[in-house]
Amino acid sequence: MLVLPLALAACFGSDGGRPSLADAGPQPFPDNFRSDTLALMRTYLNNPVGVRDAGMAEPVLREVGGRQFYVSCLHFAPRETDGNYKGMRERAVVFVNGRADRVVDRASELCAGAVYAPFPELEKMAR
Template identity: 80%
Template sequence: MGRLAKRAASLALILALPLTLTGCFGSDGDRPSLMEGAQAGGPQPFPDNFRGDALALMRAYLNNPVGVRDASMADPVLREVGGRQFYISCLHFTPRETDGSYKVMRERAIVYVNGRADRVVDRAGELCAGAVYAPFPELEKMAR
């Protein structure tokens, strides 16, 4: 193999590396989700520990889990996400901002896969349409 061919092959490998690594990490660098895997096939079980799972997920999701106000949660219901049926639970809450102030109430949806909380959906409008909320004081009592 000539010197020029070796250089071209090396360059092609270097340029292909980012594309290969992108496949390993999923879209936009998000953590892998069971939603896309074969493990999520078939009917989804009801998430029996949905409140505890939601708290654990929100503790990781929020930059500062302390000082949340006006928290409420809807019981999980089946909704279509990505062409499949998953249990979704909706949350309303007002997080404390980094400067200590409170701004607008937020609505988020939690997607459960195989009975466990898998991810938080920021744009929850359609997923949470018609949700019936009840107080969720556990979210307001979170600590670091």
């Protein structure tokens, strides 16, 4: 009787169908990293309009969860809900199977030594 619930639980992940970092194999370079990052940030940011001072680093292989994934670092100043700007944010975008998969908020270790180039597309986002 207990086997069926365990088998069903194994079929349904808590990650909503997203690829698991533990199951990913050797990673291809994310060819469309800029456009994929924009699409992900459009959903990540509460208000994608009015971002300032955006910069992006080229994707590099970094260890995430014990595996190697391409990671691109961002820094930017988002507009807060009150319309003000409160400072720069640094985030890491993790790519799984060549696609932007998730944003890491605590990115200081992943982004150590990142070389940023202007990312004006992030500043021009609309809702």
